[in-house]
Amino acid sequence: MTALFTPIAIGHARTPFRELSEIPKGPGTQHVATGTIELLPEFEEGLTDIEGFSHLFILWIFDRSEGWALLGNPPGEITPHGVFATRSPYRPNPIAQTTVELLGRDGAKLTVRGVDMLDGTPILDIKPYSSSIPAETLRLGWMEKRGR
């Protein structure tokens, strides 16, 4: 398999979490921690007009996971599930996605609520959260019985 592109860090996350054990996880977890997405200065112009959006998708790298597994047991789950049906960090491409609420911007820094990544995590991309699937139409598979 050949390389498709070369990922670069556009910035880093500043969060309260220094160790994986500090990040809330498991059934029904709500991520409410506040943190900062600090872009490198050369990418600041790419944030133009982002202030108008209430929510963003942050794409980031599971940079402290090694390797991947097609089946895994999420926290609290006895039954293994496929990696593409979970948020496991052990993915063929170690890309994570977090939805955050945008609280404010100061130049190249975004203050956001809902961070669930370790402090110092490399950021790949930021995208506007532009539409929602109505909650009442969602089926959540194995997650349903967990109260999410």
Next chain:
Amino acid sequence: MTALFTPIAIGHARTPFRELSEIPKGPGTQHVATGTIELLPEFEEGLTDIEGFSHLFILWIFDRSEGWALLGNPPGEITPHGVFATRSPYRPNPIAQTTVELLGRDGAKLTVRGVDMLDGTPILDIKPYSSSIPAETLRLGWMEKRGR
């Protein structure tokens, strides 16, 4: 900047779109086209239990875009916006994200509604769509006046 990981294609999209000009775009566009996400056989096990989810996030590569720009004019927009406030394909990391409805699975093939990528596009990841921000709480910045 050093490489952070080496992206690999876990599969490819089969869609009705052979040319960029065939993909609906611009204000208020609804993506309703049906297509297939065909994983490589070695990744099929990673789909275990995905059938229970009604919606998925598909992460894929803008493999037919060259380069990136921090400011750009989305279709129909006179005012330029920052790349991180748009869905522009000209991103520092050329990663795209599409929300699709899962219609069915046959082995390593997922039939989905809502594709907006070219036929043959390399797929990076599939994630369960597990929660929604209620539409009434979303602010959509420059997109608001476009009827999305």
